Amino acid sequence: MTAPSGAEPAARALTGAELAGAPSGAGPVIAPSGRPGLARRLLRHPLAVGALLYLAAVVVLAIFAPVFAPYGPQEADLTRVLATPTADHWLGTDSLGRDIASRLMFGARPALTGVLVTVLVAAVIAIPIGLSAALSGGADRIVSPLVDLLMSIPAIVVLLMVLATFDQELLAAMAALGVLTAPGLVRVVRAAALTVAGEPYVAAARVYGFGRLAIALRHVLPRITGPVLVNLSLVAATALLTETGLNFLGLGVHLPEASWGGMVADASAAMNQQNWMLVPTGAVVAGTVIALVLLGDGVRDAAAEGWARPAARARPPRAAAAGPERDRRPDNAAPADDPPILLRVDGLAVAVPGPGGRPAPVIDDVSFDLRAGETLGIVGESGCGKTMTGRAVLGLLPDGTHVTGGSIRIDGADATAMGRRERAGLRGSTIAFVSQEPMAALDPLFTVGGHIAEAVRVHTGAGRAPARRRAVELLGQVRLPDPERVAKMYPHQLSGGMAQRVAIALALAGGPRLLIADEPTTALDVTVQAEILRLLRTLQRETGMAILLISHDWGAVGELCERTLVMYAGQVVESGPTATIVTAPRHPYSEGLLAANPQLGTPGVPLHVMPGGVPAPGEWPPGCHFAARCPYMTDECTAHPIAVAGTDDHRSRCLRAQPAHVIEAKP
């Protein structure tokens, strides 16, 4: 196990689904409907189609074996034993001169029947029991221990007993195998169903009067068909191997009758004289097992495609070369004689793999400066690129996402040109990160003090005892009462507010000069939110570090940040002092976002509504990204990209902000 350090928890925290889903979160995404049926969809999976064709051929040849087989299963030609393929016997003959192809066809009959019996028995037992265990606590108390008990029974012993009792009746053994496989399947069904049963739509179904049975059949079962099908295909494969094994031992099919296992046994007996015979028999058994598994996978995928959104499959191209060098001021350039610039983001562009494999931009031409000790907010809705901007600065973009242009300068050094290791060295010591889910940054196996001490040691090289003392100091610095006691606690003992304080202490361990806080208060209770914001402000004053606060909440940004960037659909649309933007926004999006805040609405008066939603990455219009929702839109807005304009202090990406335009304000 790797010990936690200041940077790595941040990396872990960032892998949350919330981040990965952010760029595609909103926007009108009504794709043309009219989906093909399951069979059609299955045809799109070449492996599954191959498996299906193979299995169909095996089934047809087995059923019509008397028709297709050139010889009878017992028809021996003692003049030609152990022959290799010839025109008469195109798979050769066995030690008694029987045609191998014919015997394989006849041997498929017990094999397939056996598999069918096992699968049916297992499914019929396991699905109802697994579902009832998931949906009823009472049933679960009986089922779960019983399943554990049954799974410890050695299958082969039971099978041998069944074969002894039922006079070597193969189907009885295969049915018994079904019963023995059922407990494992019960576990799968129960686990999958439990997850689904916790979904709010199941609660909604209960509200409109569904009983347990109806919920199980209509809501739970359709959702779990995927895992159940995959597991049934594995059961089928196991059953086939078991059937072959039993016949290999001579325990199932009575001897002159053809069986695959029996043929393998014959082949192995004759191996020293002629080893060809193993090839067709082995290939058929292995091929059937593989086909069963592939078909299970294919059916599961095809079933899910019926309702899931098509996923982007294609891999993105390698990171493109950085864009042309540009000499331009960042969107929030501040007067020159201020503290040194700590972070300069210039013309940053980031793309994710889009539908069809084409890279879809999620960040387009983002530029800003952050000076030492400054607090900067990034405001916007999901899908606007705020989190991606933060991740790009941290150098922790999700897989497949890459910087396609512009530069990120940290302390004057171009971070986009740095290697992985150099970049990781910046995290924790120069840049630290606090996420929305503080628990994600904490390993449940380590105490709070252990976490922080480890981070301190990684960043400062301090010894154990001093690191420990520093950890307690940091816990005190984030205003946790009784830091000594908190240091000894484990993450699960912390409340949400305490955990966020601990995560902040962890971020401070390396003495960072920039703290990136991504929605640090969103998951917390209202009163705790206010405390955490106050804490961040105090820490900023005490340590002089810069803070980049990413938030959807104007209140949080207003509380903490001197300056704010408003992002919309991957672009900075407005930047300036927070107080100015909040009272006199220049961009229609900032204006709409502020007016939509129910905090400020008058009860009984409809809230200001921006029609529609944020366009998804890849669906951005060529002109102003906000044009479709903008009350002031003109023809010119949609013609070409809009540049950022305004004073040094307050800038906006809107034609109305450009001096050449005299704008008539519409009511």
Next chain:
Amino acid sequence: MTEPLLSIDDLTVRYPRRRGGPVTALDGVSLTAAHGRTVGLVGESGSGKSTLGKAILGLVPVDGGSITFDGRDITRAGRRERRELSRQIQVVFQDPYGSLNPVKPIGRTLSEPLRVQRTIGTRDVRARVLEALERVGLPATAADRYPAEFSGGQRQRIAIARALVMRPRLIVCDEPVSALDLSLQAQILNLFNELKADLGVAYLFISHDLGVVRYLADELVVLYHGSVVESGATRSVYDHPRADYTKRLIAAIPRAAQANPHEKAPSCSSES
């Protein structure tokens, strides 16, 4: 005053624990909701606000007290009675992603509650589904699509449509806009108000966000550790909080959010 639509009296709900005694989630909670009004229920996580909603919907067993809906005791309603009640009381949950079954087209999700009733013909079911979709501002073609094709805001509209097909008189809303972005949140809040005005539906609106509740609710109930610490007309509670917890809640609203470029800050005298 006429009889309230919903009346909760001295309600107690306890959750059993594996070890130790049960946890009391609700401890003697009383409140009433009038026809066509919105009652806002605020409190922090663990205050019991969601449990109260679940108790009304029959999703958790009640340990004491009573729930009266439209003059009839529904505290321990059986399955058949619940099915019948579902025409009157409906629910909208927080999570727009988990609240719709992803394997069912929207039309199926919306028609299911109607079919359970077994009293409505197939053609009427279709008409009711389309009516509900139109009501929440979605096209009729949405009925044939799957949840994955819709954004969070659209899904929440669908969840509201599912509640509306039953033409209920009370909708329990458990944090219905918390997962939505500001601009979508405003759309949904306006929709709630339109439905209230047009259909006369009452809401029990559960939220941690005092700002949302202040905007939407006629009455406010503040829960803290399973008990009601304050209740009354929203405006008076908001402007003159009495309980310490309510005061802290209001003080926690960031100041910056109260500057508004469009409207004057709400003042006590501007409205009646």
